[in-house]
Amino acid sequence: MRKTVQELLLVENTQLNHDNFRLVLQSESELPPIYPGQFVNVEIKKASEIFLRRPFSILDIDPAKKQFSLLVKILGRGSKVLTTYEAGDKISVIYPLGNGFKMPEPTDKVLLIGGGSGVAPMLFLSKVCGLNTDQVHVLLGARSDKDHVDISAYKANGNFYFTTEDGSLGEKGFVTNHPVYKSKLSEFDKVYTCGPNPMMKAVAADAAKAGVFCEVSLENMMACGFGVCLCCVEKTTSGHKCVCTDGPVFNINDLTWQI
Amino acid sequence: MTASGTCGFGQEIADFVDLSKLGGVVMKGTTLKHREGNDYPRMAETPSGMLNAVGLQNKGVDNFVKNIYPTIKDVDSNFIVNVNGSTIEEYVELTERINELDKIPAIELNISCPNVKEGGMAFGVSCPSAEAVVKAVRAVYSKPLIVKLSPNVTNIAEIAKAVEGQGADSVSLVNTFLGMAVDAESRKPVLSTITGGLSGPAIKPIALRMVWQVAQAVKVPVIGMGGIMNATDAIEFMLAGATAVQVGTAIFIDPTIPLQIVDGINDYLERHKFSSVNEIIGALQV
Ligand SMILES: Cc1cc2nc3c(=O)[nH]c(=O)nc-3n(C[C@H](O)[C@H](O)[C@H](O)COP(=O)(O)O)c2cc1C
Ligand code: FES
Numbered sequence: 014m015r016k017t018v019q020e021l022l023l024v025e026n027t028q029l030n031h032d033n034f035r036l037v038l039q040s041e042s043e044l045p046p047i048y049p050g051q052f053v054n055v056e057i058k059k060a061s062e063i064f065l066r067r068p069f070s071i072l073d074i075d076p077a078k079k080q081f082s083l084l085v086k087i088l089g090r091g092s093k094v095l096t097t098y099e100a101g102d103k104i105s106v107i108y109p110l111g112n113g114f115k116m117p118e119p120t121d122k123v124l125l126i127g128g129g130s131g132v133a134p135m136l137f138l139s140k141v142c143g144l145n146t147d148q149v150h151v152l153l154g155a156r157s158d159k160d161h162v163d164i165s166a167y168k169a170n171g172n173f174y175f176t177t178e179d180g181s182l183g184e185k186g187f188v189t190n191h192p193v194y195k196s197k198l199s200e201f202d203k204v205y206t207c208g209p210n211p212m213m214k215a216v217a218a219d220a221a222k223a224g225v226f227c228e229v230s231l232e233n234m235m236a237c238g239f240g241v242c243l244c245c246v247e248k249t250t251s252g253h254k255c256v257c258t259d260g261p262v263f264n265i266n267d268l269t270w271q272i
Numbered sequence: 273m274t275a276s277g278t279c280g281f282g283q284e285i286a287d288f289v290d291l292s293k294l295g296g297v298v299m300k301g302t303t304l305k306h307r308e309g310n311d312y313p314r315m316a317e318t319p320s321g322m323l324n325a326v327g328l329q330n331k332g333v334d335n336f337v338k339n340i341y342p343t344i345k346d347v348d349s350n351f352i353v354n355v356n357g358s359t360i361e362e363y364v365e366l367t368e369r370i371n372e373l374d375k376i377p378a379i380e381l382n383i384s385c386p387n388v389k390e391g392g393m394a395f396g397v398s399c400p401s402a403e404a405v406v407k408a409v410r411a412v413y414s415k416p417l418i419v420k421l422s423p424n425v426t427n428i429a430e431i432a433k434a435v436e437g438q439g440a441d442s443v444s445l446v447n448t449f450l451g452m453a454v455d456a457e458s459r460k461p462v463l464s465t466i467t468g469g470l471s472g473p474a475i476k477p478i479a480l481r482m483v484w485q486v487a488q489a490v491k492v493p494v495i496g497m498g499g500i501m502n503a504t505d506a507i508e509f510m511l512a513g514a515t516a517v518q519v520g521t522a523i524f525i526d527p528t529i530p531l532q533i534v535d536g537i538n539d540y541l542e543r544h545k546f547s548s549v550n551e552i553i554g555a556l557q558v
Contacts, residue, residue, distance in 0.1 A: 237524040241280045244315035
């Protein structure tokens, strides 16, 4: 798919919780096809001390309105300034970047596991994976109730489960402590995950043990986002691969994680 | 032109720019053998710039000849190979391989990569070693030979004169400045290699000074680079004596910048009533 640099119009910036915002961007032209796992690289001009763009996963698309949305979690200076943009502002975006998840077969039962900003591609995938509600299971982990975002707009797409480290919502502990995961991992045909590396590594290890298909979406540091700088590499079974163009989605069998 | 290591082999930016509108594309550093490059992390953002420690990751010249050259040879642009080696013999052998490719109009001899353990910058930081490698390559290559200089030296004009003396047709400068980033929280270096190469606007004033000094010292054309983000930056380098410029890190911010610069230079020439770009080269009034 052709990548472009575009000045997009910010039509909405909604605060979802203490550190998560949903930004809706609108293009003047038709949206290109965009798949879950793909990302955009955003210029944050209002923070003049920030030199490079910042990558964000796509949360959702609305082709009819020529809009797509991002889930921006405040992690550093760049994301913080981005959340201060207001409707009407223009934002320069390079997109669509990277490859999406391998879509499930019509009969598959899938488990989507998200943590932190990795929740965005999981919600998007739950919406467009084309399966019935009973085939889609979404497990979201966070530190505490206040760190979870409202998923009611996605609720009809599948069965949602939550974990919190302090037990304030759902099961206490990490995603790997949840019963849907602990006892039933091998019942799933495909497991998809995006979030902090320790979480993805734990999931990858269990999926490998259970012999279940598993894809992870990596968030390595990037400079360009479109395959020219070779800064974002991950070691794979066939050498260094660029997370931005060969990924960000990788099958765990292609990675060299010690799991 | 686009600078080596910042535009892949050209095709990677073809979605964004019409390559035929550029003066040329200097492709990612190539070596005789496949190189995996350095471990991740290889990049650190810095104030107005970035450090990289890619370490010349590339699939080697065989892959270039077999898989990349066929895809570029009929594209209307000047594809220049950035030639790297860890010994003089490797530089020569690689140059001979590239010499067989009709549609490669020139090579850029990189004697200034700060991110490899052997060779690389080591050749570019002393006159005798720079002379030796240029002399050996010149003997086997008759097309235009550009030598890319390291800024990590005390007197860059001396090195430029030395390579000119061995028959270089042009010098390009600067490659990245050796730098370092530390993560105070973890008390660890940010880059897997501890040190890396600094590029972007942070280096522009120093690069500009070096281009100025080299342009005073040599007769061959100078290709200027280092932190060029827009047409005004490019024009500054040309006024200081650069015949052409390369744009590197700016591509990461916006891959359409090289074309915007071409248009911006034309606007400038029109606005100041110059009939040719040659009139601004070295036209600094001091
Ligand atoms: C990620 C990266 C990779 C680079 N790789 C090469 C290379 O392979 N060969 C080379 O001669 N220079 C390489 N360079 C140096 C650039 O070509 C250029 O000399 C330098 O970045 C200064 O220009 P700039 O500030 O416009 O980027 C690289 C620079 C960067 C940022
Ligand atoms: S971020 Fe530049 S190659 Fe991936």
